[in-house]
Structure formats: C-alpha cells, structure tokens
Amino acid sequence: xxxxxxxxxxxxxxxxxxxxxxCSYSVGISALHWLQQxxxxxIVSLFMLSSGxxxxxxxxxxxxxxxxxxxxxxxxxxxxxxxxYICAVNGNQFYFGTGTSLTVIP
Amino acid sequence: xxxxxxxxxxxxxxxxxxxxxxxSQTMGHDKMYWYQxxxxxxxxxxxYSYGVNSTEKGDLSSESTVSRIRTEHFPLTLESARPSxxxxxxxxxxxxxxxxxxxxxxxxxxxx
Numbered sequence: 001x002x003x004x005x006x007x008x009x010x011x012x013x014x015x016x017x018x019x020x021x022x023c024s025y026s027v028g029i030s031a032l033h034w035l036q037q038x039x040x041x042x043i044v045s046l047f048m049l050s051s052g053x054x055x056x057x058x059x060x061x062x063x064x065x066x067x068x069x070x071x072x073x074x075x076x077x078x079x080x081x082x083x084x085y086i087c088a089v090n091g092n093q094f095y096f097g098t099g100t101s102l103t104v105i106p
Numbered sequence: 107x108x109x110x111x112x113x114x115x116x117x118x119x120x121x122x123x124x125x126x127x128x129x130s131q132t133m134g135h136d137k138m139y140w141y142q143x144x145x146x147x148x149x150x151x152x153x154y155s156y157g158v159n160s161t162e163k164g165d166l167s168s169e170s171t172v173s174r175i176r177t178e179h180f181p182l183t184l185e186s187a188r189p190s191x192x193x194x195x196x197x198x199x200x201x202x203x204x205x206x207x208x209x210x211x212x213x214x215x216x217x218x
Contacts, residue, residue, distance in 0.1 A: 033207060043196060043209035086149065094139070094164075096149040 003027050006087050006097035013104050019074040021100045023087030026068065034061050034072050035086040037099070043086075046072070077104045109133055112197050112210035119187055119217055127182045127213045129197030138180040139207070140164075140172060141196040149196065155180055187217045 004025045013019050023032070034046040047054050047061040049070065054061050058077075063070040074081055082104050087097040110131040119125055131138065136157040141149045141164075151164030155174040169191070170184050180199075184191055197210040 035209070043198075043212070045206050045208060048206040088149070094151050098148045 002098070003091070003095040004087055004089055004097040006085075006100050008100060009098065010101045011103070013077050013102070015078060015104055015106050017077050017104075019077050019081075019102065019104075021072045021085050021087075021102070023070045023072070023097055024068060025070075025087075025089050025091075025095070027089065027091040027095060029089040029091050031090045032063055032070050033088040033090075034070075035088060037084040037086060039083075046085075074102075079104045079106050110197065110199055110208050110210045112195075112213050114213060115211060116214050117216070119215075121186075121188055121217055123187050123217075125184050125187055125215070127195055127197075127215070129180045129182070129210055130178050131180075131199040131208070132178060133199060133201075133208065134177060135199035135201050135208075136177065137200045137202065138174065139198045139200075140170075140180070140182050141198065142166060142168065143194045143196060143212075145194075153182065187215075189217045191215060192217050 007022045031048055031050045033048050035043050036046050037043045049063040058075045060073040084099040084101050086099045089095050113128045138155045140153040142152050143149045150166035152166050152168040153172040155161050161172050170182050172182050194212050194214050196212045198207045200207040
C-alpha cells in the first residue's frame with residue numbers, strides 16, 4: 001500500500017477546462033508538497049501546504065488535515081499546463097505519489 | 107528562480123566505471139536530498155543530509171554514496187556503474203524539513 005495515493009493517474013482536458021487532481025495520504029505529516037514535472041524531467045515545486053489553501057495564478061491547492069486529503073486545481077487550463085503533477089508529503093520521511101499525467105489539448 | 111544545479115544533465119557510460127553526479131545550491135540550505143526516478147515511476151529518496159558532515163540513507167536502497175563536506179555541495183558517487191543504475195537522479199534542497207523544496211534539473215544516467 002502506498003502512503004500517498006493520487007487520482008486520477010492520467011487526465012486529458014480541453015483547453016479552458018477546470019482541472020482537479022486529488023491526493024490522499026495515510027501518514028502523519030508536517031507538510032504536503034505539490035510538484036510539477038515537465039517531460040524533460042525538471043521538477044518545480046508549486047506549493048507547500050500545512051493547512052488551508054494557497055493560490056498562485058491559475059493554480060489553487062487545498063489541504064484538509066483531518067481528512068488527510070489535498071487537491072490541486074487548475075483554472076482555465078492551457079496546453080502549457082501539460083505535465084506530471086506529483087503530491088509529496090513530509091512525514092518521518094518524504095513519501096511521493098505516483099503522479100498524475102495531465103495533457104491539455106488546444 | 108531556484109539556485110540549485112546538477113551536472114551533467116545527461117550521461118552515458120560503460121559498465122564498471124566510477125561516476126560522480128554533482129549537485130550544488132547557493133541558497134545556504136542545510137537540508138539536501140537525492141532522489142531516483144525510473145521512467146514513468148515515482149520518485150524515491152535515496153540519500154539525504156541534515157547539513158555538513160551529515161548523510162543518511164533514504165527509503166530506497168541504493169549502491170551509491172554521498173558526501174557533504176560543504177553546505178552548498180552534495181555529490182553522489184557510483185563506484186562501479188551497472189545497467190541497473192540507469193535512471194534519472196534528482197537533487198533537491200530545503201531550508202527546513204517542512205519548507206519548500208527546490209529541485210535541480212536532474213541527471214539522466216544511462217549505463218551500457
């Protein structure tokens with residue numbers, strides 16, 4: 001069993017659609033990270049959350065500590081949002097989800 | 107923009123060679139990490155460091171070794187590369203355990 005579960009694994013959306021990626025975890029954590037990995041392999045940290053909600057441009061991340069669940073939302077999706085989105089948590093060590101591969105079609 | 111750098115970006119080497127993957131950061135972060143990622147698979151932590159002269163093994167067993175002689179530098183070494191070491195290696199750093207992590211661009215290693 002993975003400590004971090006993401007859904008969906010793959011997602012295809014039309015440009016402009018609202019997108020939600022979910023992350024559930026089973027361990028106690030001090031923080032949750034949303035990461036973006038582009039096809040070249042480089043990873044960018046999008047958000048680090050320990051409670052509540054954060055917004056950066058068209059990206060919104062929320063976390064519910066009691067339910068051990070986080071969501072990443074992308075509003076007005078664009079083809080350049082196509083990437084793999086990874087949920088990671090700080091427990092007594094780092095745990096990573098397997099990622100959600102997002103493709104946004106023009 | 108994150109100031110963490112990995113070299114080389116791509117490396118193809120023969121079996122049995124010794125290699126060192128370089129990782130440097132200019133943010134003064136104490137915490138540094140090495141991750142391994144096979145194609146289409148999740149990231150796995152293989153080594154981390156609390157600070158200078160501190161190194162720890164991660165959750166995935168690795169035949170690589172690391173050193174942390176300076177705050178800004180966290181190289182990873184494979185003494186004798188094998189085809190099973192073919193993977194992407196990502197370096198990251200953070201100020202604290204529960205603060206934002208910054209990632210390097212990765213080194214894609216192929217052992218033939």
